[in-house]
Amino acid sequence: MIKISALEKVYRTEEVETVALNKLSFEVRDGEFVAVMGPSGCGKSTLLNILGLLDDPDAGSFLFNGIEVAHFNERKRADLRKHNIGFVFQSFNLIDELTVFENVELPLIYTGVKPAERKKRVEEVLDKVQIMHRRNHYPQQLSGGQQQRVAVARAVVNQPKLILADEPTGNLDSSNGNEVMQLLTDLNEQGTTIVMVTHSEHDARYSHRIIRMLDGQTVTENINSLL
């Protein structure tokens, strides 16, 4: 599904030049659950942004489903993104002014799904993450774990092929964290590819493969020993 080779990204300010990605290469196959780990500043988030088509690399190749997307313009990237990729953030990023239902419905609105179909799909996915009973609540009225479950529901409602999760349990206590990780595992078992950035060795154990990064490069890549 994803094949990147010799990917480079450099951030420049007036005084400093920071190499975020240094000729990074790896592959993620369909249906895989990959964890990316590494210390702060190693380039994990930059990598995730590029994989999510939120940012573009300075050099290198990025094949998404066999198509070269490294130099897609904003419009094409947005289009590819909304049909294929779902995001889960550490800080949930739900819209305060919208209810649980409406937050989850949002991606479907932007992809032009008809209202009746939207209702059906949102309810399905809310059921799946077991938050149906709070469908008319606003994000502030939910616990952190519940908010993240809504965020996961929002990420998968469009049935994306790929979910990018950026420290999904970073703001949760361990029991809520485990619930979210279980949810991701379930999704993976149903066929969704997942790339997750995490600091947590515990969370990484849910994955099939761990990519460890340092200074913009892959240091080790190992099949998860627990599997």
Place this chain on the structure above:
Amino acid sequence: MLRNYFKTAWRSLLHNKVFSIINLAGLTVGLVCFMLLAIWLRHEMSYDRFHEKSDRLYMAYNKATLDNQVNCWESSPSPLGPALKAEFPEIDQMVRTTGEQFLFAYGKLALNGSCFITDSSFLSMFSFPLLQGDKYTALRDAHGVVITETFAKKMFGNENPMNKTVKINNTTNFTVTGVLKELPANTVFGFDYLLPWSFLNEMGWDRQYWGNNAFRTYVTLKPDASVDAVNKKIAGITRKHSGGHEKVDVFLYPLSQYHLHNKFAEGHPAGGRIEIVNLFIAVAFSILLIACINFMNLSTARSEKRAREVGVRKVVGAGKSGLVLQFLLESMLLAITSFVLAIVLVTLLLPAFSQLTRQQLHIDFAHPFIWLLGAGATLLTGLLAGSYPAFYLSSFKPIVVLKQKIVTGKASVTPRKVLVVTQFACSTVFIIATIVIYFQIRYAQNRDAGYNRDNIVYAGLSGQLGDKFDAVKNDLLTSGAAVAVCKTNQSLDNARSNSWGLNWPGKDPNANIVFDMMATTGDFEKTFDIKMTLGRAIDGKNFPTDSTACMLNESAVKAMGLKQPLGVLIDKDFVKWHVVGVFKDFVWGSPLDVTKPMMIEGADWSNIINIRLNPARSTQASLAAIGNIFKAYNPDYPFEYNFLDEKYARKFRDVQMMGTMAKLFAALTIFISCIGLLGLASFTAVQRSREIGIRKVLGASVQNIVLLLSKEFLWLIAIAFAVALPVAWYMMNGWLLQYNYRIGLSWWMFAAGGTALLLIAFGSVSYQAIRAAVTNPVKTLKTE
């Protein structure tokens, strides 16, 4: 999709109450001002455009070179109209008018009414609809009178006035041949009733003299005629008929232009009331702009919060255009809510505003104007206010706003600073304008008028009062009600007569001085407390030859270059007037103008009686006594009088209206700007709460923090002041130039304006600053 946008917009407005209230208040006030001004301006611009023949209606103007200046004026001689109609086939219709005050009596009721004596085609030339009678014949009858609805109500109550016999001027019986619908408010014409031109002949007042510019002449052109071509042909008509004696050119000027464009300079239209109208159009738009700026500033100031929403929406698939639409919808929603509030407020405030502008303003909800205006203003407001935030917010990159805080450092607020400067520059200009107008009014009001206007009443010499003036005067003085009485041909509050082409020995042949002209028979100086500086005053009682005597004011003596004015013979209207005295200048025309050369003749063609009341008696008692004396001579006439000081005060009405409007709009502009600043300051305070906390922990005092937070705003105010200074100077200098009697602009007026603004702005900023400064740092540092 749209529904989702609406929902988000609506909830976002509900969620951020302070933000919404500030914006709603600002936009509503802005829209109210805008709509009130628009209603007023529309009214001003609609004057005499309702006539069916409006595009063919013209007034005859005269043009002549006097005092080395080309002057234009709209009064014309009686023979002009008929001559125009007879000699030029392009002229379709002709109507002359002259205004008079006559007693109008029906049965026992008698009222002084103002009338127009006019030609019979008046009703078919102008579109003043008749409720009863026929517009083609109503004024054909030599003794037919057409009255207005309101005057008919006063005179006849609920009786049908048609064909009733009334007595006019206490001499002649007329039959009511028509009733006019109430005159609209947007016409320059004003009268209670119309009399046929033949009545002027009947009274022997219609002099076929081309030098007597006592009338107005209106014409309609044939539909295919070009006014420029006609003006070329008619220019010399007065010279031709007067045998070259009257050196004036005639031209036609559109009636629809008269109300707003009736000032001429060097023979060409040079503005007029339109200048005030344009000024207030600018004011209306600046107030709306200032209100929109609040929205822009506050929307971008809280962009940090909205940025996350933008990021999320983009991540889940929103395009930029969709987001722009969403934010525009939000500002539109606010603008529409403001519009609804504004309509209510405008309806409530319109009566007060009508009083202020002295116009009968009303909103016609059935007419599309108000809705088009409202929709236009709302759309404009929504777009103007919403566009900058919409493009600004929708341009956020999701990775930036979702992962880290957006940069709110110094560079990112530059457009906002520009907007704040714009707002406060406008406010400063308004404050300075208010100050300058206030001092100009005060200066003119405190001007020594040159006579004592207190305790003087004047009245028309109607009925027997004129014929038996000496007896009336004697009765008034012996009754103890009056201490001095004189008659004049005009009242002292209104300069409406002038003359030129006068000659005297030693006159500079190139000079053509325009004199203000008045006539009296004696006791003028006693009645008005006017100081004679040379010779004596006119005194027809003791000097019978004073019927051809005259007095000059000091300005006239100076302008004429007379070394020995006494005894000089002045040639005017084929009479040689001998100068018997010189009086100190007094204000006759506008107190905002310099005194013009003036000549007072001893001729007895007076029609006004001026009475100085006895200061030892109560005004009430004196007026009662005067009323009894008048009634004795004129039993059929009502006793009507004017107080001179009240009339004098009216001269300031226009300039006072300007002053009140400037004050009002300055206050509102400042209000809107300040609530915007308040909002901005509160956002800054919240945004910097962590920084403030850290500073406090490190030992900063409350004063340090207040200064820190206020400083950047005060800087902006200072820049705004610098921007406003030249604009205000330019505007107010231009405004003052229209008055010949005026103050000079002083530095302290500008300084006062700047200081006032600074204090007001500091007040609104420091409240937030102090609040932020006294917050316990533990709270702000913990919540981060």
